[in-house]
Amino acid sequence: xxxxxxxxxxxxxxxxxxxxxxxxxxxxxxxxxxxxxxxxxxxxxxxxxxxxxxxxxxxxxxxxxxxxxxxxxxxxxxxxxxxxxxxxxxxxxxxxxxxxxxxxxxxxxxxxxxxxxxxxxxxxxxxxxxxxxxxxxxxxxxxxxxxxxxxxxxxxxxxxxxxxxxxxxxxxxxxxxxxxxxxxxxxxxxxxxxxxxxxxxxxxxxxxxxxxxxxxxxxxxxxxxxxxxxxxxxxxxxxxxxxxxxxxxxxxxxxxxxxxxxxxxxxxxxxxxxxxxxxxxxxxxxxxxxxxxxxxxxxxxxxxxxxxxxxxxxxxxxxxxxxxxxxxxxxxxxxxxxxxxxxxxxxxxxxxxxxxxxxxxxxxxxxxxxxxxxxxxxxxxxxxxxxxxxxxxxxxxxxxxxxxxxxxxxxxxxxxxxxxxxxxxxxxxxxxxxxxxxxxxxxxxxxxxxxxxxxxxxxxxxxxxxxxxxxxxxxxxxxxxxxxxxxxxxxxxxxxxxxxxxxxxxxxxxxxxxxxxxxxxxxxxxxxxxxxxxxxxxx
Numbered sequence: 001x002x003x004x005x006x007x008x009x010x011x012x013x014x015x016x017x018x019x020x021x022x023x024x025x026x027x028x029x030x031x032x033x034x035x036x037x038x039x040x041x042x043x044x045x046x047x048x049x050x051x052x053x054x055x056x057x058x059x060x061x062x063x064x065x066x067x068x069x070x071x072x073x074x075x076x077x078x079x080x081x082x083x084x085x086x087x088x089x090x091x092x093x094x095x096x097x098x099x100x101x102x103x104x105x106x107x108x109x110x111x112x113x114x115x116x117x118x119x120x121x122x123x124x125x126x127x128x129x130x131x132x133x134x135x136x137x138x139x140x141x142x143x144x145x146x147x148x149x150x151x152x153x154x155x156x157x158x159x160x161x162x163x164x165x166x167x168x169x170x171x172x173x174x175x176x177x178x179x180x181x182x183x184x185x186x187x188x189x190x191x192x193x194x195x196x197x198x199x200x201x202x203x204x205x206x207x208x209x210x211x212x213x214x215x216x217x218x219x220x221x222x223x224x225x226x227x228x229x230x231x232x233x234x235x236x237x238x239x240x241x242x243x244x245x246x247x248x249x250x251x252x253x254x255x256x257x258x259x260x261x262x263x264x265x266x267x268x269x270x271x272x273x274x275x276x277x278x279x280x281x282x283x284x285x286x287x288x289x290x291x292x293x294x295x296x297x298x299x300x301x302x303x304x305x306x307x308x309x310x311x312x313x314x315x316x317x318x319x320x321x322x323x324x325x326x327x328x329x330x331x332x333x334x335x336x337x338x339x340x341x342x343x344x345x346x347x348x349x350x351x352x353x354x355x356x357x358x359x360x361x362x363x364x365x366x367x368x369x370x371x372x373x374x375x376x377x378x379x380x381x382x383x384x385x386x387x388x389x390x391x392x393x394x395x396x397x398x399x400x401x402x403x404x405x406x407x408x409x410x411x412x413x414x415x416x417x418x419x420x421x422x423x424x425x426x427x428x429x430x431x432x433x434x435x436x437x438x439x440x441x442x443x444x445x446x447x448x449x450x451x452x453x454x455x456x457x458x459x460x461x462x463x464x465x466x467x468x469x470x471x472x473x474x475x476x477x478x479x480x481x482x483x484x485x486x487x488x489x490x491x492x493x494x495x496x497x498x499x500x501x502x503x504x505x506x507x508x509x510x511x512x513x514x515x516x517x518x519x520x521x522x523x524x525x526x527x528x529x530x531x532x533x534x535x536x537x538x539x
Contacts, residue, residue, distance in 0.1 A: 007429060010355040010364060017367040019397035022215040030188030030212050037073055037110035038183050039214055040253040045070045050258045053232075053278060054099055057264030064099055066256075069106055071179040072099075076107020078177035080138060083157055083168070087112030087184050090134045090194050092156075094118040094127070094141040094148070097261040100161060100171070101239060104140050105249060107174075109192055112184025114208070116194035119240030124148045126204075131156065133206045133405060134194045140170050188212035195242055195341050206405040207342060213400035216344050217251045219368055224337055225312055226351035227257055227282055234260035235284040236271065242341040243314055247284065268296040276303035283308050286315040288465075288529045290322050290334065295464055295487060298329040308332045310351045314339060316530055317433040319455040320359035338362040338433065340419055342401040342411070343391055347371060347431055360455065361430040362423075370395030373425045378413035386434055386449075389423040390416035422449065439533050441470030443478045448512045450533065456508045457482060460500060462490040467523050468514065469537045482514035483523060483536055492519025 027043045028034025044051070045066040052069065055061040064072075085091060091108045093115065095101040108115040116134050118127055127148055131139065139149060142161040149158060163169030186192070191208035221227050225247070233252055237244030239261075252259035262274055266289055274280065283304070290313060293301050304311075311326065311334040318336035326334035335357065339345035349355075349363035357363065365371040372380050373387040381387040391399055393415050401417055404410055411418055422434040434449030441448040450468040457466040465485040470478035484500065486492055497517040505513035524535040 007355050007364075010350070010353050011429070013353060014365065014367055019215060019368045022218050022368070022398070023212075025218065026214060028185070032187070033185035034188060034211050034214075035110065035112065035183035035185055036192045036211060036214065036250070037077075037106045040109070040250055041066055041069050041073060041106055042183065044253070044256040049256070051253060052099060052102055052259055052261065054097070054261045054263070055274060055277075056098070057262075057270075062099070064102070066253075069102065069253075072103035072174075073106035073110045074179050074181035075174045075177040076103050077111040077181040079159075079170075079174045080107060080111050080113065081181075082177070083138065083159075085111060085113050085137055087186065088114060088190070089138075090114045090116050090136040092116040092118050092131060092134070092136040092139045092194075094120060094122075094139060094145045095161075096120050096142070096144075097239060097263045099261075100142075102249060102261070103174075104170075105239075105245075110181055110183050112186055112190075114191045114194050117240045117245050119238060120145055121240075122148070124151060128152050129204070130196055130206070133196075136194075186211055193245070195245075197341050205407055205410075207401065207403070208405070210400055210402065213344060213398075214250075214254060216366070216368060216398035216400060217246055218254050219366060219398060220247060220339075220345040220348070221251045221255050221257070223350050223352040223367055224345055224348040225282065225284060226310060227252065227255065229257075231257070231282040231309065232260070232278055232280050233257060233282045234262075234274070234278070234280045236262070236266065236289060237285065237315070242344075243286075243339070246344060266292070268293050268300050272301060272303040275307050280307055281309040283310075284312040284314065286529045287313050287318050287322065288316075288525075290318070290326065291458075291465060294322060294325050301330060305330045305332075311335070312337055312351065314345065317362070317451045317455075319451075319458045321455065321459045323359055333357070336362050338421075338431075343369075343399060343417065343419075346391060346396075346399075347389070356428070358426060358428060358430045358432075360452075361426060361432040363430055365431075366398070368396065368398030371431065372416065373423055373431065374413070374416060374418070378416050378418075383425050383427055386422055386424050389419045389421045389431065391419070392416055436533070439469065441468070441478050441480055443470065443473070443476045443480060443511065448480060452508060453480060453482065453504060453512055453514065456504045457484065457500060457514075459507065460503050462486050462496060463500070465523055467531045467533055467536055469533050471516070471537065479516065480512065480514040481516040481518065481536075483518050483520050483539075485520060485522060 051066045052064040140159045143164045146164045158167045159170040160167040193209040196204040235248035239245040335349035337348035346369045347362045370392040374390045453468040454466045473479040524532045
């Protein structure tokens with residue numbers, strides 16, 4: 001791993017970076033034949049190394065080696081093929097974070113099929129939309145989730161853990177299969193994952209993720225997360241979503257590293273206990289998790305302070321106050337990083353490429369990606385000017401997005417993929433998130449990013465969470481309205497509302513303070529934890 005000393009060194013590394021260093025590290029060839037299970041499992045077998053550490057909410061725990069996963073994936077592949085699954089077919093998994101989930105994912109990939117994640121918190125309507133769009137051939141689930149499939153217009157075969165309701169018994173049938181299966185070779189343009197966007201601004205859109213995306217996954221594990229050989233790595237994101245599937249399952253295994261799964265709801269107590277029990281040193285999660293840790297206080301987070309070397313945040317912008325608290329009380333760097341389902345992680349404060357970190361920014365482009373800030377017509381804008389974050393496809397050899405299944409051409413402007421996020425490039429070259437383009441507030445001619453206001457509110461001792469939206473106003477066009485969740489012990493009254501307004505007015509800007517404050521018990525979020533501001537705008 002190359003270690004940088006500052007921006008100049010980072011820039012030199014970025015300019016000289018050759019994507020072939022990552023694609024060439026793959027065992028397969030993107031042009032002539034590659035299999036994702038070989039890349040994530042087979043090529044790392046033979047050394048009796050641990051690939052997976054897992055623990056259930058009930059206290060059961062265990063480990064799997066790469067050899068274990070190789071045999072389990074072969075049995076799953078044989079089972080799927082026996083029931084008609086062919087290369088390119090979609091196989092969906094509606095399973096919690098268990099060893100069976102990992103075996104299923106790898107088995108689907110070994111067979112040359114396409115794995116589709118289904119988050120276990122989804123209800124029948126969300127599942128129906130995704131399965132109808134993907135035309136999945138098989139769905140594998142468990143007893144707890146089986147009823148969600150009962151009323152669907154099923155054109156798919158159902159397999160379940162234990163064979164609930166007369167289904168094919170996934171566990172028993174897989175165990176009866178042969179533990180060898182010749183991996184089906186595909187090309188870099190063939191799909192291996194079927195993904196759906198998280199739906200923060202509207203209905204989720206489907207997309208196929210091609211095998212050439214593996215190289216970018218490896219780059220993020222190395223440069224963004226800095227996963228070292230002696231690290232004990234835990235990404236707490238659920239594999240039902242992109243960040244968890246890409247970087248809690250596929251990414252670690254791809255680089256031959258152990259990963260960790262915990263099948264239980266997030267609590268600070270359980271997280272701290274597992275960090276202490278397993279000696280976690282490299283930790284990744286969403287800002288919501290870090291804010292919950294802060295709310296519990298330094299003593300509850302003591303095991304993190306005793307074990308963590310680095311921590312990373314993705315999914316939503318990370319407030320600077322959270323970074324400062326983590327450095328002060330945990331003693332390790334917590335860095336903000338940015339990505340999307342469509343393109344993976346493309347912007348980061350890199351743990352593996354040391355550079356000066358600007359609090360409130362998402363850092364620099366990942367090696368292998370060229371990022372620009374452009375206007376609505378796709379023209380780059382000057383530093384310090386708000387615009388849309390865009391990926392320049394010809395200059396991004398690790399970029400993999402080919403378009404949405406049901407929205408052909410959406411998101412493109414010439415050579416640019418437009419992320420839909422409003423950002424600003426700072427004078428030091430870093431890029432700061434302002435908000436989703438739909439979320440930026442225009443008030444009296446000023447463009448106000450909700451992230452800045454939310455971060456300022458979070459600095460107030462009474463505020464646990466906040467979300468900011470623009471609401472129509474005859475005089476100013478829009479005004480800022482803040483929805484605030486309070487820490488226990490604080491009362492949401494007019495006195496506190498006025499205090500919060502003045503706090504933002506004095507700390508941030510006179511034009512950016514919230515003219516309305518609503519105290520709420522919780523904020524509407526997607527199942528992956530992202531705030532749904534479009535719902536708040538309707539309230």
